[in-house]
Amino acid sequence: MDLYVSHDRQEETTEAKARWFQQLSLIEREELLCYFTDMILSINPKVAELKDAQPITGRIRVLREA
Secondary structure, eight states, X not given: OOOOOOOOGGGGXXXXXXXXXXXXXXXXXXXXXXXXXXXXXXXXXXXXGOOSOOOOSSOOOOOOOO
C-alpha cells in the first residue's frame, strides 16, 4: 500500500474512496475491518449487544458538494 499525503479535493470524493478501497488486497480489507471493529468497540463496547436495528422515521438527505 502506497502511503502519501494529498491535498487534492478530488481524492476525497466517495467514488475516489471506493476506487482506493477496491485496489486493496483481501488481507488489507480484512485488516481495515478489524481495525474499525476494534475502534468502535473501544468507544462503545455495548454496540455488540444491539440487536434488531430499526429504521428511523422520516427522510435522510445526503448532501454533496457538486
